[in-house]
Amino acid sequence: MDSTATLESQIELLTDVYNRVQMLRQVPPILLRPPVSFEPFTAQTIRGEFQRVKEVGDLIRSDPTQEALNRARKSHETDTTGLDSNPRRENRKRRRGPSPESPQPYVSVDQGRTSLFPPSATEAEVLTANTLGEYVKSFNRSNGDCRLHIWARTKGQTMGPQPKMMRFTIPNILKAYIGLVYTGSRPTVLTIIPFGPREKKAPHSQSDYSVYQQLSQQLAKMLQTEGNVSLPIVMSLLCSYRGLFIDACKSCGRVVSSEGYTPPVVRVWRGEWEARHGSCF
Incomplete structure (x- = not known):
């Protein structure tokens, strides 16, 4: 490999290291929420964050990275023209886009990023x-x-011009109460509380079964993250739970997780709804 190609690969490597270190500076949103909000996912998320730190540390200590850092240090000592000793302070001062004289490294967009919900359908746009x-x-x-x-x-109770609560059922699988809130005359989903099909519970209570408790937390997380989700889109999500107790996890291939011994309650949209265990998500 010639020196030009080596230099380009080292620049790409250091750019990747820099970007990954910057990502570690961001506090995961789940850690800013109350501890009881999403308990089944918190421990797994924290373990994942520590694993990210370990991976970045291993990358920085690797021979290629150390070689690239040594070369960058020697280059800096040889010629410091135009280099600022405190780039973070400079970045805070300059908020405008990069000029042609100071190109910035290209960061590719993750094409595999998933959406929480499918795109809005026509019926979702006109529902009032x-x-x-x-x-x-x-x-x-x-x-x-x-x-x-x-x-x-x-x-026989009068519903009023804007009904606030819906009930969704899949026989022998689940029932769920769906709380609505209105923007003008258009309803969006505020809450989804699932229960076992034979549980006799009030809409604002909680299921006695852990699988429905975990499902409730997962649905709440999706609604909180996305916000203003229309009823037809939520119906698409809830219908995907027809196979709650028979669908295999898309990640591990198991129906019952090896850790929590529960079915995959997480749903990920990738052109269709895919099932995941909380520990596999």
């Missing part, structure tokens, strides 16, 4: 409080065993 009843009828006609209803505390 006035068309909610018709949407429920259409959904029940076209989704087989998945059923959706406007929920009221007592039979």
Whole structure:
């Protein structure tokens, strides 16, 4: 390999090291939330963050990186023209884009990044409080065993112009209460509380079973991260739980996890809903 190619590879290596160190400076959002918010995922996330630190440390101590750092140090000692001794302070002062005289390293976009939810469908864009009843009828006609209803505390209770609670059921799998909030006349989903199919619980309580507790935490995490999720998109997500107890995890290939002994309650959108265990996500 000639010296030019070697120099280019060392520049790429140091750029990668720099970017990974900068990522370590960012506090994971889950650590800023209350400890009880997403307990099943917190320990795994913390272990993952420490693993990232170890990997970056190993990369910095590796022979190629040390060789590149030595070469950069010697180059700096030979010619310091135009180099600032405190680049972090300089970066805080200069917020404008890079000029042609000071090119910045290219950072590729991760093409494999996943979305929490599928793109909005036409029905999601036009759904309003006035068309909610018709949407429920259409959904029940076209989704087989998945059923959706406007929920009221007592039979015959007046729903009002903007229903606040829906009930979703998959026979022998789960039932879920869906809390709605309105922006103008358009409803979006605020909460999803799942229960076992035969549990008789109030919509604002919690299931007695760990699998539904974990599912509740996962759904809350998705809603909190995304925000303003439409009801039709949430229906797409909930219908994917038809195979909650038979779908295998896309990562490990198991139905029941080896750690928590629970089915894959996480759903990831990659053109279709894929099942994951919390420990595999």
